Amino acid sequence: MPRENSTRYALLGLLTTSCRTGYEMKQMIDHSLNHFWKISFGQVYPTLKALEQDGLIVLSNEEDDRKAYELTESGETELRRWLEEKPEELPVQRNELLLKLFFARHEPLEETIEKITHHEALLRGRLETYEAIETMIRSSETQSPDAMYWLMTLDYGKTQTRALIEWCERTVRMIEGGTDDETENGRTE
Structure with missing residues (x-):
């Protein structure tokens, strides 16, 4: 189809x-x-x-x-x-950071960490935007019959963004704590 x-x-x-x-x-x-x-x-x-x-x-x-x-x-x-209609497929996202991370053993650890922390900063900016949108909806759109549904989609974005921020933090900790193991497996310093 x-x-x-x-x-x-x-x-x-x-x-x-x-x-x-x-x-x-x-x-x-x-x-x-x-x-x-x-x-x-x-x-x-x-x-x-x-x-x-x-x-x-x-x-x-x-x-x-x-x-x-x-x-x-x-x-x-x-x-x-x-x-x-119920969506039958999960969305596939294109994520340049993940693509680069997949091949990151070919770059210094510091550069990989820098990319991840930059990504985290972008995510924190997105979360701030979402929170501003939520404030706007709650303060001015409460009369709209769509407001509850707009807040649901916004909550999805906020939840996903918070999870991605946590992933960035965990991944940086893993890289920093796993330096010796990664180097032994052929990772470039």
């Missing part, structure tokens, strides 16, 4: 929020979805056009010289159908 274009469903879903224009959708993507689902700006308008051609959305009016859309009944049905 061919993979479905999930960008279609992300945009259909965004139309259930306050987003009506491609610009508003891109803003929501950049500030929210982008933390777990990448959609380029170049995908938004062609996908909106395809959704309109498929009868899943209609042009409702123009807001500030921007086209505003709304879901059709068919669009709502399609979104619900997609939401009911």
Whole structure:
């Protein structure tokens, strides 16, 4: 079975929020979805056009010289159908740090540690961002029927980020404590 274009469903879903224009959708993507689902700006308008051609959305009016859309009944049905499907695969992440770590015996230990601690600093920055988003949602979006679900996705990101920070700390300790064993196995000093 061919993979479905999930960008279609992300945009259909965004139309259930306050987003009506491609610009508003891109803003929501950049500030929210982008933390777990990448959609380029170049995908938004062609996908909106395809959704309109498929009868899943209609042009409702123009807001500030921007086209505003709304879901059709068919669009709502399609979104619900997609939401009911259970993902059958775990996501595969591409992680350059892990790729480099896989081959890291070919570099000095200090460089490997430096990469991991840099990664940890980036993760701590991400965690701060997530906490700021949570504060914003809890203070201004509590009236939104979506707030509980936004907080669930945010909690997933926060939990994963904390686990990755712990992994960085453990890995650095392992490298620092395992220097002699690693060197004996052919690791470069």
